[in-house]
Amino acid sequence: MSRFRTATIGLTAAAAAAVLLTGCVDRAGADTAPDAFPTGDITFYTPTQAGGATDLTARTLATALESELGVSVIVDNRPGGAGSVGMEHVAGQAADGHTIAVLPVEVAMLGHLDYDTDPADYDFLAQVNSQPGTIAVPADSPYETLGDLVAAAEAAPGTITISNAGAGSIWEAGALELGSAAGVEFQGVPFDGGAPAVTAAVGGQVDAVVAGIGETAPAHEDGRLRVLAVFTEEPAPALDGVPTATEQGFDVVIGSWAVVAAPVGLDAAVRSTLEDALQVAAESAAYIEFIESSGNIPLFLGAEETTAFVSAEHERFGTLLAGR
Amino acid sequence: MSDVIAGVGALLDPTVLLCLIIGTLLGTLVGAVPGITATMAVALATGFTLTLEPIQGLAVLLSIYVAAQFGDRVPAILVNTPGTPASIATTFDGFPLAKAGRAGVALTSSALVSAVGSLASILILVFLAQPIARIALSFGPIELFALVVFGMTMMVGVSNGRIAKGLAAGAVGLLLGAVGRDPITGDHRFTFGLPELTSGLPFIAVIIGVFGLAEIFNQIIEARRGGTASPIEQLGRWWPDRAERRTLVKPTAIGTGIGAVVGVVPAAGGDIAGIIAWDQARRASQHPERFGKGSLEGLAAPDSASTATMGGSVTTTLALGVPGDSVMAVMLGSMIVWGLQPGPSLFVENPDLVFSISGIMIVATLAALGLALVRMQGVVKLLKLPLNALAVVIITFCMVGTYAVQNSVFDVIVMLVFGIVGLGMKRWGFPAGPLVLGLILGPLAESNLRRGLLIDGPFAAFQSPIAASLIALSVFALIAPAVLRTLKRRSKPRADAAAPR
Numbered sequence: 001m002s003r004f005r006t007a008t009i010g011l012t013a014a015a016a017a018a019v020l021l022t023g024c025v026d027r028a029g030a031d032t033a034p035d036a037f038p039t040g041d042i043t044f045y046t047p048t049q050a051g052g053a054t055d056l057t058a059r060t061l062a063t064a065l066e067s068e069l070g071v072s073v074i075v076d077n078r079p080g081g082a083g084s085v086g087m088e089h090v091a092g093q094a095a096d097g098h099t100i101a102v103l104p105v106e107v108a109m110l111g112h113l114d115y116d117t118d119p120a121d122y123d124f125l126a127q128v129n130s131q132p133g134t135i136a137v138p139a140d141s142p143y144e145t146l147g148d149l150v151a152a153a154e155a156a157p158g159t160i161t162i163s164n165a166g167a168g169s170i171w172e173a174g175a176l177e178l179g180s181a182a183g184v185e186f187q188g189v190p191f192d193g194g195a196p197a198v199t200a201a202v203g204g205q206v207d208a209v210v211a212g213i214g215e216t217a218p219a220h221e222d223g224r225l226r227v228l229a230v231f232t233e234e235p236a237p238a239l240d241g242v243p244t245a246t247e248q249g250f251d252v253v254i255g256s257w258a259v260v261a262a263p264v265g266l267d268a269a270v271r272s273t274l275e276d277a278l279q280v281a282a283e284s285a286a287y288i289e290f291i292e293s294s295g296n297i298p299l300f301l302g303a304e305e306t307t308a309f310v311s312a313e314h315e316r317f318g319t320l321l322a323g324r
Numbered sequence: 325m326s327d328v329i330a331g332v333g334a335l336l337d338p339t340v341l342l343c344l345i346i347g348t349l350l351g352t353l354v355g356a357v358p359g360i361t362a363t364m365a366v367a368l369a370t371g372f373t374l375t376l377e378p379i380q381g382l383a384v385l386l387s388i389y390v391a392a393q394f395g396d397r398v399p400a401i402l403v404n405t406p407g408t409p410a411s412i413a414t415t416f417d418g419f420p421l422a423k424a425g426r427a428g429v430a431l432t433s434s435a436l437v438s439a440v441g442s443l444a445s446i447l448i449l450v451f452l453a454q455p456i457a458r459i460a461l462s463f464g465p466i467e468l469f470a471l472v473v474f475g476m477t478m479m480v481g482v483s484n485g486r487i488a489k490g491l492a493a494g495a496v497g498l499l500l501g502a503v504g505r506d507p508i509t510g511d512h513r514f515t516f517g518l519p520e521l522t523s524g525l526p527f528i529a530v531i532i533g534v535f536g537l538a539e540i541f542n543q544i545i546e547a548r549r550g551g552t553a554s555p556i557e558q559l560g561r562w563w564p565d566r567a568e569r570r571t572l573v574k575p576t577a578i579g580t581g582i583g584a585v586v587g588v589v590p591a592a593g594g595d596i597a598g599i600i601a602w603d604q605a606r607r608a609s610q611h612p613e614r615f616g617k618g619s620l621e622g623l624a625a626p627d628s629a630s631t632a633t634m635g636g637s638v639t640t641t642l643a644l645g646v647p648g649d650s651v652m653a654v655m656l657g658s659m660i661v662w663g664l665q666p667g668p669s670l671f672v673e674n675p676d677l678v679f680s681i682s683g684i685m686i687v688a689t690l691a692a693l694g695l696a697l698v699r700m701q702g703v704v705k706l707l708k709l710p711l712n713a714l715a716v717v718i719i720t721f722c723m724v725g726t727y728a729v730q731n732s733v734f735d736v737i738v739m740l741v742f743g744i745v746g747l748g749m750k751r752w753g754f755p756a757g758p759l760v761l762g763l764i765l766g767p768l769a770e771s772n773l774r775r776g777l778l779i780d781g782p783f784a785a786f787q788s789p790i791a792a793s794l795i796a797l798s799v800f801a802l803i804a805p806a807v808l809r810t811l812k813r814r815s816k817p818r819a820d821a822a823a824p825r
Contacts, residue, residue: 049730050367053657056374079730080526081519082505088519114512115519161779167510189465189778190508192771195653199590199646205464205779218660219645222669290374293661324510 037097037270041072045101047086049079053214053294057128057258058102060290064281069273082106082168084115091121095265097274100125105170105256108314112321113168119314122261123271126278127301127309129291131256133174133231134239135162136216138204139223146229146248149208153184161206163189163197171197173320174210174231174254180323181250201225212256213238214295231255238295259306275303331679334379335687343380344684347387348691352699354388355395358532358725361408362392363650370658378662379680385658386681387688389651390442393594393631394692397434398699401623402427403718405536409528409764410594410633413602413626415535416757420618428562433620434627435696436564437576441628442689444580445587445635450682453639453671460640460648463589466776466784470794471589472769475596477801478603479758489754497762500525507771508778520734527763529726529739534756536722537739538746540715545747547711568620575605575621579628586629587636593649594630599761601629607801634685642666642678 044062048054055077062073078086083106093099103122110117135146143149153160164171167190179186189206191197194215201209202224209216209225217238219225229245230236231254245252260278262271281287282300291298301309334340347369354365365388373381396407401418414434421430463471479494480487503514504524515521564572579601586597605625606615615622637648645667647653659666664674671678709717726739746756776784776791785791 050364050370052367055367056370056657077731080732080734081522084519084522085732113510115522167505167508187778189775190510191775192507193653195647195656196590199461200464202644202646203461203464214660218665218667222645222665222667224645224667290661293663294657 037267037273038069038071040098041074042069042098042100044073044075045086045090045099046075046077047079047083047090047101047103047106048077050077053131054102054104054258056290060287061102061128061260061278061281064284064287065277068277068280081115082110082113084110084117087117087121090261091263093263095123095263095267097262097266097270100260100262100274102128103259103261105258105313107259107261108310109168109170109173109317109321111314112318119310121264123264123266123303124306124310125260125262125271125274125303126282127257127259127299127306128278128282128287129258129296129298131212131214131258131296132236133171133210133252133255134213134216134227134242135174135178135208135210135229135231135245136198136201136220136225136227137208138201139226140204141207141226143208143228144226146245146250149228150182150184150250152207153179153182153186157185158187160208161187161189163191163200163206163209165194165197165211166190166192168321170254170256171210171212172324173317174252176320176323177231177254178210178245178250178252180320181245181252198225212296217295236295236297238292259310271303327675328679331676332683334676334680335383335683337379340380340383340684343376343383344387344687344691347384348391348688348695350384351388351391351393351688352395352692352695355392355407356398358399358405358407358536358722360725360728361528362389362396362410363654364729365392366651367654370654374658374661378659378664381658381662382681383684385655386684387691389655390631390634390685390688391692391695393442393634394435394438394696397438397627397696398431399536401430401434403536404539405532405718405722408594409531410598410630411627412531412595412757412760413598413630414623416602416616416626417619417622419539420616421620421623424618426560426618428560429564429568429620430623432562432697433564433568433572434623435693437572437579437624437628438631438696439689439693440576441580441583441630441632442634443686445584445632446682446685446689447635448584449635449639449642449685450678453643453678460588460590460644460646462790464776464779464788465772466780466788467790467794468589468592469769469772469776470785470788470791470798471586471592472596472765472772474794474798474801475600476761476765476769477798478599479761480802480805486753486755490758493749493754493756494758494762497759498766499762500530500759501763501766501770504767507767508774518734520732524767525763526729526732526735526738527760528729529735530742530763531760532722532726533739533742534746534749534759537719537743538750538756540718540722541743541747542750543711544715564620571621572624574608575601575625576628578605578608579625580632583629583632584636587633587648588640589636590640590646590648592633593637593651594633595764597629597633598626601625603801607805631689638681638685642670642681645670 044058046055046058058075062075065073078089090101107119137143162175164175172188175186175188194211197209198211198215200206213236216225216227220227227239227242230239230242231245231252233253235244279300288298354360366385369384373384396411397414399405399407400411400414401422404415404419406412406415418430503521505522512522582601583597586592602625605621606612609621637652640646640648641652647656723736726735749756
């Protein structure tokens with residue numbers, strides 16, 4: 001019987017340890033003087049699964065933030081509901097600067113898609129990258145330029161299929177924006193994420209795909225896809241020699257991005273401490289290398305500019321998504 | 325040949341071997357904890373491995389991937405809870421075997437056939453990567469829809485004779501699968517204003533609830549009524565005897581073949597392969613009536629199939645740059661950051677890498693097999709615990725594992741609710757398998773069918789030869805047994821009438 005007992009105690013201890021481990025993300029710090037920020041660990045939320053682009057952005061920034069602020073910065077993933085679960089969770093936390101989050105472009109979109117997400121719930125601290133949109137066709141496609149593709153859609157409205165990362169995703173919005181700029185109707189085909197949407201174009205099941213540059217540039221390089229246009233103002237460094245849509249006569253500038261935000265109501269001093277630390281983190285070599293390796297554009301915009309940018313995007317998506 | 329030497333030679337670095345061992349241990353562990361899937365473990369490890377050398381990082385990630393497929397069989401067989409979705413079909417015969425006092429043979433056989441499936445599929449990767457990967461690209465939405473429909477036909481098989489109740493459970497599963505956002509329009513369906521439900525019911529929480537928690541609840545009730553105190557009183561022999569080994573051969577061959585093909589198909593993984601293989605092995609078996617009641621054949625087919633998907637998934641990922649399953653989708657991201665762009669050019673620019681990857685997977689398979697065989701001594705102690713202690717531990721692990729999936733209390737509540745639903749189903753004789761199949765396969769079938777309709781119009785499924793033949797196979801699979809039964813009944817009406825159900 002004593003052996004059973006040892007085993008029981010051991011297993012109970014293991015179970016208890018497992019409970020403690022999952023609970024250890026709780027912040028240890030205490031709120032004392034407001035001028036002595038930060039007073040404890042910082043929880044850095046991402047509204048996405050571990051391992052994705054947004055999560056790795058948070059983790060890379062967190063390392064630099066730790067050395068800058070001198071406290072632990074713990075990344076906490078709260079995925080679900082296209083990001084709305086995590087965003088709403090962050091909006092409900094105390095605005096003491098110990099809760100921050102990486103928020104993807106969905107923060108400006110979900111409110112127009114029947115979710116309760118609202119950019120007004122956050123104080124934006126910085127924009128840390130942008131992920132240009134691209135449109136690509138299969139390697140053996142007859143369409144050589146964006147003009148060819150638009151002409152085909154003009155000839156037979158609604159028959160040219162364009163895959164995207166999902167209903168209500170930024171890349172569905174990108175295809176809608178192209179359609180309205182060119183005055184033609186495309187048939188959007190939403191997939192469950194960017195990778196399967198690109199796969200459908202590589203396999204020739206759809207005529208074209210709108211996706212982030214990080215997903216289409218590698219396939220363009222080894223000849224599985226042909227990127228017809230980049231949706232940026234300047235040609236993108238990751239796709240040398242590919243023209244922008246604007247250069248081809250279609251005024252489409254759209255892309256995904258990531259900002260860092262806190263629950264609304266942050267103290268001004270706390271806000272500037274975080275903003276300064278984020279500038280150092282976003283300009284660190286490790287972060288720039290990570291963003292560039294996936295084909296995206298590292299950048300840093302301060303709190304004021306980011307707030308204006310997000311509200312402009314929020315307004316723009318309102319009109320664009322109303323036309324779905 | 326020099327590529328082989330260079331590729332395998334890269335593994336002789338002691339740090340690479342250390343990475344392999346760490347990955348194998350981690351993979352076995354996370355596989356055995358219900359809720360924590362291989363995808364999650366690889367995703368979490370990615371944060372640490374990005375700073376390593378590519379080969380070291382790949383050694384960690386690939387060995388987690390391989391070893392999780394061994395670890396997840398243990399809770400599936402012993403407590404009826406799949407450690408990861410890849411072992412859903414393991415529970416169909418694994419748990420009945422354990423209840424019949426043959427857990428030892430079940431665990432050993434499962435580990436052996438899993439290793440066979442894994443090794444066979446890696447050989448395919450080495451020799452046939454490029455030609456086979458071309459098949460993958462011909463699987464568009466409508467072909468995937470047809471494959472999923474084929475997978476659904478096994479709802480009948482898994483119902484174990486209780487066909488009406490099985491189909492009812494399957495229909496409820498399909499309805500539950502409709503919860504969430506519409507895959508094409510994005511409209512919210514049956515979400516009741518809960519943001520958590522917009523991405524659908526968390527199916528891992530549902531699986532843990534209806535399989536694991538319901539089983540524990542049921543045992544508690546049985547024990548209070550003076551039934552058997554412990555679920556599994558003895559483990560029996562460890563090694564399958566000669567006759568048992570012989571019965572393993574055919575289902576393992578079927579499983580490995582099905583797994584290799586399903587693995588190549590993008591986005592289809594071990595769970596679907598295991599389910600299809602179980603049903604196909606049942607049809608090919610001389611004792612189909614034992615399936616679902618503790619058949620070694622019914623254990624060998626899904627276990628070899630789900631490990632055999634690994635070689636195919638890696639093949640598709642490396643040769644096409646298209647993720648073969650959800651783990652590979654995560655790994656693809658890491659490879660791009662390391663500057664190893666998967667795709668046709670990989671075989672030209674880094675031919676040795678293919679051999680390094682196969683080498684890592686072979687070593688990881690053997691290490692995981694060794695670990696699985698050694699570890700079983702500890703498992704014995706676990707099962708000799710009295711039920712009151714064991715139930716608490718298992719319920720705790722179910723809750724922790726469910727919470728860890730997305731750090732969500734909502735998921736834990738869903739698991740508890742489905743634990744009670746599962747208990748009700750068990751008491752009233754509704755099989756849980758079809759419910760889970762409906763929940764997992766329903767959304768896949770719906771979204772892919774609707775994409776196919778958008779792309780190719782209303783006759784999409786009949787214009788594609790692959791889709792048309794898969795649908796014909798599904799119809800055949802449903803009709804053939806009924807026709808055969810009628811024929812048999814005509815020839816010997818008495819025997820059939822006397823057969824108990």
